[in-house]
Structure formats: C-alpha cells, structure tokens
Amino acid sequence: MRxxxxxxxxxxxxxxxxxxxxxxxxxxxxxxxxxxxxxxxLPALAKDGALSWPERLRRFHGNQAPLAGNAVALVGELRRDRG
Incomplete structure (x- = not known):
C-alpha cells in the first residue's frame, strides 16, 4: 500500500x-x-442483480490475510475441532 x-x-x-x-x-x-x-x-453486479459465487467469495475474503498451510490441513483441523 502506497x-x-x-x-x-x-x-x-x-x-x-x-x-x-x-x-x-x-x-x-x-x-x-x-x-x-x-x-x-468492485465489478458491477451481474445482469440479474446477483453476484456470482466466486465474486461473492472474493469480496468476503478480500481484506483477510492469506491462510498459513494448505486446504487439506485446514479441512483436517476443522474436522478435528468438530468431533
């Protein structure tokens, strides 16, 4: 950021x-x-007024820092926490 x-x-x-x-x-x-x-x-809304799922996820996660590790490890951690 400048x-x-x-x-x-x-x-x-x-x-x-x-x-x-x-x-x-x-x-x-x-x-x-x-x-x-x-x-x-941000890009304009789709013609029907709804955002695509990928665009909704980009907006939701736009200001978050990247996760450490990989997706497989994250899913395993979430499953362990749930059980």
Whole structure:
C-alpha cells in the first residue's frame, strides 16, 4: 500500500488511478495523517442483480490475510475441532 501526501496526490492523480486500477491501494495523507484511501471499484453486479459465487467469495475474503498451510490441513483441523 502506497501513502502519498495531498499535494502529490493532486499532481499525480492520473498515475495514482492507474496504480489503483492495477490493484494497488493508495492512502492520501494531510499533514502526515491518513484521510482517504483509493481502492479499485468492485465489478458491477451481474445482469440479474446477483453476484456470482466466486465474486461473492472474493469480496468476503478480500481484506483477510492469506491462510498459513494448505486446504487439506485446514479441512483436517476443522474436522478435528468438530468431533
């Protein structure tokens, strides 16, 4: 995540939007304090107004840190906890 001051954001808005479009997040600061965050716009809803399952999962998990380990180990751990 990149952090830029207000003056730089004004001067380089087009370049910042290009970076955001590529998936980068940009925090805009004023006097060193964060005041805004530029993030990529989520895709529009499907024609029928519902999101696809993959898109719903991406949105749900978008801000979560990746899991350590693999899916097989995670399922085994969940099964042990349940039993």
């Amino acid at each position: 952090s830029v001051g207000l003056a730089e954001a004004k001067a380089q808005l087009s370049a910042l939007l290009d970076a955001v479009e590529m998936g980068e997040e940009v925090v805009i600061t004023r006097r060193g304090q964060p005041v805004a965050r530029l993030v990529r716009e």
